[in-house]
Each structure stands twice: as C-alpha cells, then as structure tokens.
Amino acid sequence: MRCVVVKVKKPKVPPKSHVICNESSMTILVEKATLPPVNEDDLQLNDPSNTDCNLKSNSTHIFCVVPLSQCGTQIKEDDDNLVFTNEITTSEGTNDMITRKNLLEVEFSCKYPKRGNVSQNFSVHRKNITVFEKGMGEFTYTFEFYEDDSYQDMIDPESYPLEVTMESKLFMKIEATSSLDNTELFVESCRASPYDNPNYHKTYSIITDGCNVDPTVNVYPIANKNHFEFSMEAFKFIGTYEQVYISCSVIMCEAGNLNTRCSQGCMKSPSSPLFVKRETAIQSGKHSVSQGPLRLKRSAENSNSSAIALNLAFIAGCVLAAAGMILGVVMYKAKASKI
Structure with a gap:
C-alpha cells in the first residue's frame, strides 16, 4: 500500500499592472487590490537612490515614471530592438543590497525598434539629477560640456x-x-x-x-571641492554606432574626513571596500x-573625397554607356551590310 499526500494551495496570482512606453521613460501602474500584504x-525599483525613482501611490494604484537611463534600468538588444527592463521589489530597509523576503517581484519592460521614422522633436540634453539621502541631505548633480579649458x-x-x-x-x-556646507565631490569612475x-x-x-x-x-585642479573639471580627446566606437554618451559614477563626502572614499583618491589596486557606518x-x-x-x-576632406568619388563613378558610367551605344551601332551596321 502507498499513501499519497496532496497539498492543495491557492495559486499565486501576479499583481495586475500596466506599462506605458514613452520616448524617454516607462510608466508603470500596479493595482493595489492585487498586491500581497506589503x-x-x-x-x-532596482536603483532607488534618485528621487525620480521614488514610487508614488493613490487610492487605487502604485505608479512611477521611470527614465530609460536611470533607476537601475537594464538594457538588452537583439538585431531589431532595444529592450529596457526594470523591476519593483520589496526592500527590508536594513540592507539595500540584498533581501530574503522576496514578497514581491514585478518586472516590466519596453521594447523599441532600432530603426524607425522620427516625426517629433525632443531634447536630448540630459537634465540635472537631484538626490536625497538620509543624513546627507539633498544635493543636485550637473554634468555639462564647455567650449574650452577656462570653463x-x-x-x-x-x-x-x-x-x-x-x-x-x-x-x-x-x-x-549640496544643502550642507562641509562636503566634497568625488568622481569614482567615468565611461x-x-x-x-x-x-x-x-x-x-x-x-x-x-x-x-x-x-x-586631463583633470584640472581647482579650489572648489564640489567641482570636477576634466578633458579628453574625442573618439567614436568602431562599427555602426553613430553617437557617444559619457556616464560617471560620483560620490558626495564629508570634506576633510580621512575615513571616506573621497579622501582615498586613486586606488589602482583597491583591496576591501571602505566600511562606512550608516549612522555616521x-x-x-x-x-x-x-x-x-x-x-x-564629417570633415571637409572626407566630403570632398566622397564628392570626387561620386563624380568619378558618374563619369565612368557615362563612358561605359557611350561605349555600349557605339558597339551597338557597329554591330547593327555589320548586320545591315550582310543583308
């Protein structure tokens, strides 16, 4: 004899959500009534450090407008499309890096074709980023290009x-x-x-x-600790890529404190990461x-070379066409003489 035990559980129904894909952002709306008790x-979101990434709510929905380049949005691509993906998860509050509760996972994405017709103008210039952190206050980052090294x-x-x-x-x-006076800016990486x-x-x-x-x-030394000025030579990516974006990871520190990442500067062989207590x-x-x-x-030299190449191709085509016409006339006359 065999005893078979069957446990019947209520099926886990995912929350009802709706995603709106715009030119530079995704809007996610989740029905509160379908959420578990959280x-x-x-x-x-994946990266909640930016104030633009804060989830909002009303009486019926939890929602957020998620920029395609912020909030930890991931990008994947295939031959025809770019896919931007983010996720709403549950944080335990004590540790922003991991969670073991796993009470909620709502993944959402938008797919954009690589090729298409643009019929509407929009600003491509990146706006300033405002961040609020407990204990550090509010600070705004500005990233701009300048005409020369006088800035x-x-x-x-x-x-x-x-x-x-x-x-x-x-x-x-x-x-x-920054809303605090005694602060300094550190640029940890740029790519x-x-x-x-x-x-x-x-x-x-x-x-x-x-x-x-x-x-x-070339990094220019300046007296203002909240400014970072640098330069480099322009380049392009090999292949069909036509544009380049510069992204930097930055940190704000208490000025003059030797226990911060800012005070360590360049670390070619970083050992263990700097431990900083949250309450400090x-x-x-x-x-x-x-x-x-x-x-x-495109340089004028390249443009002239292209124009010359096009002219040579046009002349060569005309010569071949003329040669074909002459050959046709000769063959026609030869046939006519035989008749």
Whole structure:
C-alpha cells in the first residue's frame, strides 16, 4: 500500500499592472487590490537612490515614471530592438543590497525598434539629477560640456547632439550643489557608451577607481571641492554606432574626513571596500550622471573625397554607356551590310 499526500494551495496570482512606453521613460501602474500584504514604503525599483525613482501611490494604484537611463534600468538588444527592463521589489530597509523576503517581484519592460521614422522633436540634453539621502541631505548633480579649458562658456543645451571632430578636445565639468556646507565631490569612475545607459555591455573606461585610464584624460585642479573639471580627446566606437554618451559614477563626502572614499583618491589596486557606518553619514552612495550624445562631424576632406568619388563613378558610367551605344551601332551596321 502507498499513501499519497496532496497539498492543495491557492495559486499565486501576479499583481495586475500596466506599462506605458514613452520616448524617454516607462510608466508603470500596479493595482493595489492585487498586491500581497506589503508595506508600500518598502517597495522600490532596482536603483532607488534618485528621487525620480521614488514610487508614488493613490487610492487605487502604485505608479512611477521611470527614465530609460536611470533607476537601475537594464538594457538588452537583439538585431531589431532595444529592450529596457526594470523591476519593483520589496526592500527590508536594513540592507539595500540584498533581501530574503522576496514578497514581491514585478518586472516590466519596453521594447523599441532600432530603426524607425522620427516625426517629433525632443531634447536630448540630459537634465540635472537631484538626490536625497538620509543624513546627507539633498544635493543636485550637473554634468555639462564647455567650449574650452577656462570653463566659462557652457555649450548651449539646444545644440545637442554635439558634433565633434576626431581627436578634438572635449571639456567636461561635473558640479554638485549640496544643502550642507562641509562636503566634497568625488568622481569614482567615468565611461563611454553608444547609448545613454551606463549598464550597456559595450562601454569604454575613461576613469576607473578614481584613476585616469584613457591616456588623453586631463583633470584640472581647482579650489572648489564640489567641482570636477576634466578633458579628453574625442573618439567614436568602431562599427555602426553613430553617437557617444559619457556616464560617471560620483560620490558626495564629508570634506576633510580621512575615513571616506573621497579622501582615498586613486586606488589602482583597491583591496576591501571602505566600511562606512550608516549612522555616521559621512558619505553618500554612488550616483550616476551622464551627458551627450556626441556625434562625429564629417570633415571637409572626407566630403570632398566622397564628392570626387561620386563624380568619378558618374563619369565612368557615362563612358561605359557611350561605349555600349557605339558597339551597338557597329554591330547593327555589320548586320545591315550582310543583308
């Protein structure tokens, strides 16, 4: 004899949600009535450090407008589409890195075709990012390009995407405005990508662990600890990529405190990560700022070469056509004489 025990459980029904895909963002709406019993304050996106990534709610829904380049949005691609994905999860509050409750996972995504017709104008210039952290207050990051190393004339946001020539100097400035006086800015890393997403797999390192990686990078020493000015030579990605975005990971610290990442500077062989107690609030988490796109300007030499090549091709075509016509006339006359 055999005894078979069958446990019948209520099937787990996923929450009802709706996603709206826009040009530069995804809007997620989740029905409250379909959610498990969770605290709304414990719900978060992949990267909740930016105030733009905070989930909002009304009497019926939990919702958020998620920028495609922020909030930990991941990007994947195939031959025809770009897919942007994010997720609403439950945070335990004591540790932002992991969770073992796993009470809620709502993954949402938007798919965009790589090829299409653009019929509407929109601004490609990246806006300022405002962040609030407990104990550190509120601070705003600005990332802009400038005309020269005097950093007096900022390039007009309306002129984006910026057209640059190969190996020309790019002058960039990251600025942090904080509600606290005794703070300093540290740029931990910078990298370039063909898309405005630091998580895209094809990236080129410019600064890593506070150290210059690209040989053309030049960091300018300045008195203001909340400014970071640097330059590098323009380049393009090999292949069919037509644009370049620059993304940087930045940290805000208590100025002059030797126990912060800012005070350590360049770490070519970092050992264990710096341990900072949350209650001390001497430094912020890492935040991502980006700017672009940059596009390679076609030089006059290349344009002239293309025009010459087109003219030569046209002349060669005319010569071949004329030769064909003459040959046809000769053959016709030969046949006529035989008749």
